[in-house]
Amino acid sequence: MRPLLVAGRGAWLSGAGDALGRLAAATGAVTATTALARGIFPDAAFDLGVAGGFGQESAMRLVHDADVAVVFGASLNQFTMRFGGLFAKDTQVVQVDVGAGPTHAAVTRFVAGDARLAASGIADRLAAIDAAPGGWRESIDVAPLRAREAGDGIAADGRLDPRSVAARLAELLPHDRVVVSDGGHFIGWANTHWPVAAPDRMLMVGTAFQSIGLGLPSVPGAAAARPDATIVLTTGDGGGLMALADLESAVRAAGGRGIAVVWNDAAYGAEVHLYGLQGYAEAPMRIPEADFAGLAAAVGAEGVVVRELPDLDRVAEWADEPVASRRFLLLDCRISGTVIAPYQHEIIAVNAR
Numbered sequence: 421m422r423p424l425l426v427a428g429r430g431a432w433l434s435g436a437g438d439a440l441g442r443l444a445a446a447t448g449a450v451t452a453t454t455a456l457a458r459g460i461f462p463d464a465a466f467d468l469g470v471a472g473g474f475g476q477e478s479a480m481r482l483v484h485d486a487d488v489a490v491v492f493g494a495s496l497n498q499f500t501m502r503f504g505g506l507f508a509k510d511t512q513v514v515q516v517d518v519g520a521g522p523t524h525a526a527v528t529r530f531v532a533g534d535a536r537l538a539a540s541g542i543a544d545r546l547a548a549i550d551a552a553p554g555g556w557r558e559s560i561d562v563a564p565l566r567a568r569e570a571g572d573g574i575a576a577d578g579r580l581d582p583r584s585v586a587a588r589l590a591e592l593l594p595h596d597r598v599v600v601s602d603g604g605h606f607i608g609w610a611n612t613h614w615p616v617a618a619p620d621r622m623l624m625v626g627t628a629f630q631s632i633g634l635g636l637p638s639v640p641g642a643a644a645a646r647p648d649a650t651i652v653l654t655t656g657d658g659g660g661l662m663a664l665a666d667l668e669s670a671v672r673a674a675g676g677r678g679i680a681v682v683w684n685d686a687a688y689g690a691e692v693h694l695y696g697l698q699g700y701a702e703a704p705m706r707i708p709e710a711d712f713a714g715l716a717a718a719v720g721a722e723g724v725v726v727r728e729l730p731d732l733d734r735v736a737e738w739a740d741e742p743v744a745s746r747r748f749l750l751l752d753c754r755i756s757g758t759v760i761a762p763y764q765h766e767i768i769a770v771n772a773r
């Protein structure tokens with residue numbers, strides 16, 4: 421057997437993390453999550469990361485190798501399912517959910533139930549019969565499958581490679597963070613490169629509402645909900661400009677425990693990749709490069725223009741300073757628009773069908 425467990429936000433809401441960890445150990449299953457459940461499995465050693473376009477290609481090949489997949493609290497939307505290509509044709513897909521029935525044609529069996537109760541119930545029964553795990557996951561070196569693209573540092577156009585920025589920030593961002601994400605092409609970088617301590621520490625407001633411009637205004641809410649956490653906003657220049665009035669609110673609310681990462685590609689990048697490629701005029705999709713560092717300084721934050729990777733070292737110094745004496749830190753990352761995230765390539769390919 422090559423068992424796989426997939427958990428989604430429903431599993432997190434039902435408090436299924438520990439039960440799913442027990443079930444994974446009892447069955448010897450490798451694990452994967454949806455974007456909204458990253459960090460739910462207690463044992464990261466056998467976790468492949470996100471199922472779907474935010475997952476690494478090598479990890480997704482292993483998902484495809486699974487002969488049985490049990491899905492807890494995940495709706496299996498088109499992005500999780502890689503537009504139909506996530507599982508092999510003959511994979512047994514069991515969906516456990518409190519919903520009325522299966523939510524994807526790939527589901528071969530539906531079990532109505534709460535994720536936590538179902539997972540712990542199955543784990544209890546396996547323990548009662550002394551079932552031994554098959555050993556599939558121990559035969560695989562999972563960590564290299566999750567390896568993230570490190571990028572080229574500087575892209576051919578002389579601007580930063582966003583993969584390299586994301587990889588370096590993964591090393592620098594405080595671990596007590598809550599990440600707030602606006603919407604746009606850039607959403608891939610946080611999702612592929614920045615680990616999440618628990619699912620409720622990654623808030624994808626832009627994706628939830630399918631609207632850009634909600635990142636900056638969500639910072640005060642995150643700061644109020646998590647008074648001890650570092651609040652890290654990830655936003656594009658398009659969404660950032662749209663919400664500019666809320667820059668001051670964000671800076672004031674999060675103060676010295678706030679960071680904003682602005683993926684400044686001087687464009688509505690998602691539009692360029694999805695529609696520019698189809699031949700539509702790109703000029704309206706371009707944005708004159710805005711000086712976000714300057715805008716931040718105007719409302720009392722510290723703005724840093726990031727043109728080279730060493731410019732990010734300021735984050736390490738900032739993290740060592742007392743919260744009371746430092747200011748909200750905005751990283752105005754001048755990235756190249758030429759690096760297209762793998763998840764966006766998936767969408768481009770579907771649009772071309």
Ligand SMILES: Cc1ncc(C[n+]2csc(CCOP(=O)(O)OP(=O)(O)O)c2C)c(N)n1
Nearest residue numbers: 604605606631632656657658659688689690
């Ligand atoms: C209110 C609103 N307007 C337009 C869109 C369509 N839209 C989706 S992504 C995007 C581009 C966002 O640009 P930016 O914030 O710079 O991020 P990037 O795509 O460049 O990473 C647009 C315009 C939307 N989702 N919501």
